[in-house]
Amino acid sequence: MLRRLLPLIIFVALGGLLFAGIQLSRHEDPGALPSPLIGKPAPAFALPELLAPDKIVRNSDLAGAPYVLNVWGSWCVNCQEEHPVITALAARGIVKVVGYNYHEVEPGDAPRWLAQFGNPYALILSDVDGRTALDWGIYGAPESFLVDARGIVRWKHVGPLTDEIIAHELMPLLPAKKVSP
Amino acid sequence: MLPELGQLALILALLLAALQALLPLFGAQRGIDAWMRVARPAAFGQLLFVALAFGILMHAFVVHDFSVAYVARNYNSLLPIGYCIAAVWGAHEGSLLLWILILALWTGAVARFSKSLPLPVIARVLGVMGLVSVGFLLFTLLTSNPFARLLPMPPEGADLNPLLQDPGLIMHPPILYSGYVGTTVAFAFAIAALFDGKVDARWVRWSRPWTNVAWALLTIGIALGSWWAYYELGWGGWWFWDPVENASFMPWLACTALLHSQAVTEKRGSFRGWTLLLAIAAFSLSLLGTFLVRSGVITSVHSFAADPARGLFILVFLGIVIGGSLLLYALRAPRDDDGAPFAFASRETLILANNLLLTTACAMVLIGTLFPLFADAMKLGRYSVGPPYFGSMFFLLMAPLVLLLPFGPLTRWQKEQASLPIKLLLPWLIVALIGGGVAFVAMPNAPWKYAAGIAIGLWLAFGTLRFVRRRLAMTGQRFTAEMLGMTFAHVGVAVFFFGILLTEATSVEKDVAVVPGQQVEAGDYTFRFDGVQRATGPNYLSDRGSVSVSRGDRRIAVLHPEKRRYEAGGQIMTETAIDPALNRDLYVALGEPIDARGGWALRVYVKPWVRCIWLGALLMALGGFTTSLDRRFRRNAEVG
Numbered sequence: 001m002l003r004r005l006l007p008l009i010i011f012v013a014l015g016g017l018l019f020a021g022i023q024l025s026r027h028e029d030p031g032a033l034p035s036p037l038i039g040k041p042a043p044a045f046a047l048p049e050l051l052a053p054d055k056i057v058r059n060s061d062l063a064g065a066p067y068v069l070n071v072w073g074s075w076c077v078n079c080q081e082e083h084p085v086i087t088a089l090a091a092r093g094i095v096k097v098v099g100y101n102y103h104e105v106e107p108g109d110a111p112r113w114l115a116q117f118g119n120p121y122a123l124i125l126s127d128v129d130g131r132t133a134l135d136w137g138i139y140g141a142p143e144s145f146l147v148d149a150r151g152i153v154r155w156k157h158v159g160p161l162t163d164e165i166i167a168h169e170l171m172p173l174l175p176a177k178k179v180s181p
Numbered sequence: 182m183l184p185e186l187g188q189l190a191l192i193l194a195l196l197l198a199a200l201q202a203l204l205p206l207f208g209a210q211r212g213i214d215a216w217m218r219v220a221r222p223a224a225f226g227q228l229l230f231v232a233l234a235f236g237i238l239m240h241a242f243v244v245h246d247f248s249v250a251y252v253a254r255n256y257n258s259l260l261p262i263g264y265c266i267a268a269v270w271g272a273h274e275g276s277l278l279l280w281i282l283i284l285a286l287w288t289g290a291v292a293r294f295s296k297s298l299p300l301p302v303i304a305r306v307l308g309v310m311g312l313v314s315v316g317f318l319l320f321t322l323l324t325s326n327p328f329a330r331l332l333p334m335p336p337e338g339a340d341l342n343p344l345l346q347d348p349g350l351i352m353h354p355p356i357l358y359s360g361y362v363g364t365t366v367a368f369a370f371a372i373a374a375l376f377d378g379k380v381d382a383r384w385v386r387w388s389r390p391w392t393n394v395a396w397a398l399l400t401i402g403i404a405l406g407s408w409w410a411y412y413e414l415g416w417g418g419w420w421f422w423d424p425v426e427n428a429s430f431m432p433w434l435a436c437t438a439l440l441h442s443q444a445v446t447e448k449r450g451s452f453r454g455w456t457l458l459l460a461i462a463a464f465s466l467s468l469l470g471t472f473l474v475r476s477g478v479i480t481s482v483h484s485f486a487a488d489p490a491r492g493l494f495i496l497v498f499l500g501i502v503i504g505g506s507l508l509l510y511a512l513r514a515p516r517d518d519d520g521a522p523f524a525f526a527s528r529e530t531l532i533l534a535n536n537l538l539l540t541t542a543c544a545m546v547l548i549g550t551l552f553p554l555f556a557d558a559m560k561l562g563r564y565s566v567g568p569p570y571f572g573s574m575f576f577l578l579m580a581p582l583v584l585l586l587p588f589g590p591l592t593r594w595q596k597e598q599a600s601l602p603i604k605l606l607l608p609w610l611i612v613a614l615i616g617g618g619v620a621f622v623a624m625p626n627a628p629w630k631y632a633a634g635i636a637i638g639l640w641l642a643f644g645t646l647r648f649v650r651r652r653l654a655m656t657g658q659r660f661t662a663e664m665l666g667m668t669f670a671h672v673g674v675a676v677f678f679f680g681i682l683l684t685e686a687t688s689v690e691k692d693v694a695v696v697p698g699q700q701v702e703a704g705d706y707t708f709r710f711d712g713v714q715r716a717t718g719p720n721y722l723s724d725r726g727s728v729s730v731s732r733g734d735r736r737i738a739v740l741h742p743e744k745r746r747y748e749a750g751g752q753i754m755t756e757t758a759i760d761p762a763l764n765r766d767l768y769v770a771l772g773e774p775i776d777a778r779g780g781w782a783l784r785v786y787v788k789p790w791v792r793c794i795w796l797g798a799l800l801m802a803l804g805g806f807t808t809s810l811d812r813r814f815r816r817n818a819e820v821g
Binding site for chain 2: 004005007008011012014015017018019020021022024075076077078081103105129130131134140
């Protein structure tokens with residue numbers, strides 16, 4: 001009899017393992033692909049500012065205060081949807097919101113988009129060829145990063161930000177006191 | 182309005198599936214003819230409503246109905262209309278509906294083509310298939326409704342995952358699923374036999390043609406997936422031992438073992454319990470594959486949106502179906518294996534060896550796939566199991582299989598003088614070894630795999646053809662479709678191993694940085710990079726490179742590898758360019774732009790005989806189809 005029950009016993013053990021797997025995956029946010037950058041210094045960059053291309057912005061220019069790096073492009077439909085949320089976040093003045101303009105085709109596209117929908121960003125980095133985006137592990141838009149005052153990446157979100165995500169994930173990571181913009 | 186009708190159609194299909202499951206199963210236990218007769222019409226009705234639901238979902242894609250959440254997430258009006266169909270099964274909900282549609286089609290086919298079977302048998306088989314269908318319809322309706330609305334309606338949808346925007350992906354899922362789901366038929370026959378209590382050769386004979394067709398479709402499906410990964414991912418590999426690939430490979434291994442053990446059970450009456458167990462295993466592994474892909478338990482490039490709630494549902498379903506089947510097996514499997522006795526030197530022994538090797542291989546893949554999960558659950562840390570483990574495992578297990586394969590057909594059932602097949606095959610073994618030796622001498626710098634590939638290819642092909650010659654020389658013996666199918670499949674194995682070993686031994690792979698005009702030598706070929714131009718596709722922008730390939734003074738091809746950026750999601754995709762030929766592929770993929778002067782990273786591969794890998798798989802599949810046409814299956818079905 002035991003011989004004939006063996007397949008069942010093996011299956012029950014397998015089922016237990018799969019159940020453990022479900023329990024494990026429950027604790028991770030399945031939508032969030034972990035970024036290897038989290039807990040590490042933000043990648044070094046030197047990018048022109050979108051609206052003042054002569055000015056080059058580096059990591060050191062942003063050090064001293066936390067900032068949210070929001071990746072967007074005028075070609076990105078979801079960024080349009082996300083735009084009011086970003087605008088509201090920037091208006092609260094709790095954290096500096098830096099734009100990361102990515103993969104534009106024509107130089108005029110991004111400024112026109114901002115003129116149409118409004119510009120919530122404290123400043124905007126422009127990455128036309130997408131080389132720096134590789135260092136950040138950006139593979140689409142919108143994506144958002146939180147970088148703290150010491151330049152360490154604290155958090156990453158892939159896809160449009162929503163008020164819930166900001167309230168439950170981003171805000172708890174920010175220092176309680178208001179940072180001057 | 183239509184999407185709501187689609188959901189209604191799914192609910193009606195669920196009710197019919199429940200009817201198809203319960204009445205005939207109880208009717209068969211109690212001997213009530215009227216209840217058993219419900220099975221066929223219920224199966225056809227279920228097919229009708231599932232097809233209706235599927236058609237409505239497809240319609241929602243065609244008319245760009247972005248108020249349907251699933252459409253909005255997977256379709257963009259820039260998407261070429263041809264991908265409209267592929268987009269229907271581009272993500273979890275739709276592919277699940279496709280799964281259900283294919284199950285309904287198999288059920289309908291069984292209902293249609295088994296008129297000659299006794300009523301209780303067909304009632305039980307359709308009843309079991311109805312139970313499986315109930316599970317999947319419930320899964321769809323409760324956790325993954327493809328018709329859920331999205332309010333307010335978005336103005337535009339997110340695009341179909343660009344990885345899936347490819348002709349190969351239009352065909353890969355339906356064929357692969359047809360194979361997966363086809364294992365349900367062999368399973369249903371096995372369970373019907375266990376319910377019946379009469380586990381004899383008949384049920385095996387009835388289920389054999391179905392098993393062969395399902396196995397052939399599974400083979401084509403896996404080959405298509407491998408081919409797609411080869412040209413779409415741009416890494417030049419054709420198999421990655423990715424968990425999702427393994428999920429399709431495990432049922433294939435179990436199903437291959439099943440095909441062989443079914444032949445023994447049908448003809449000799451031996452291995453009855455084993456055949457039952459393999460039928461259950463092949464189906465269980467198909468379900469497990471579905472679970473692994475959709476539960477998020479194992480992450481992979483192929484994974485659908487991971488959702489623990491869905492995972493839990495499938496796990497419970499898995500527990501009921503597989504646990505129930507194995508319990509039934511423990512209670513009702515035949516206690517005495519009263520097949521005809523066989524000597525050590527016999528075809529039964531060889532098929533037993535085949536089964537042991539294939540099931541061990543299957544178990545090894547299962548362990549390798551689940552070990553990272555096990556380690557995680559036991560807090561042993563994070564592991565990933567990769568090609569070194571699988572590669573060496575398969576080398577050990579496939580070597581004896583390759584050596585023994587030609588002996589199988591030449592060895593008689595029950596008892597054989599061991600010297601006879603050895604005498605028949607020895608000349609060909611020598612020919613194969615000489616071929617390998619010549620290859621080794623001709624290309625002393627090539628790895629051992631080169632010589633091995635030639636020797637193994639010769640040995641398997643000539644060894645199989647030796648059987649054909651012997652059979653044709655016997656007067657008065659028919660060469661059956663089953664034998665022809667076996668010949669195709671075994672020659673396919675020869676071509677397959679030949680392709681793998683030669684590709685692995687002689688591929689040339691170069692990653693280089695090039696500027697326009699620069700040349701790269703790879704093997705006998707010269708690749709000249711002619712720069713990159715901007716090009717516009719229907720829903721993407723692309724950097725389109727030009728690479729001209731020549732051999733000596735002769736120009737062979739101009740290849741256009743691309744780097745595409747899809748507008749809706751901004752994803753970057755690599756499109757490789759391949760000049761294919763039976764004996765070699767010339768393969769070029771663009772890497773990243775390097776500098777402002779038009780320099781690019783370029784990946785250049787020369788892959789000899791890589792096509793043989795898929796050609797071998799197609800031959801195996803052809804063998805499966807051919808075998809299923811054997812007249813004996815139909816004749817016996819009528820008598821039975």
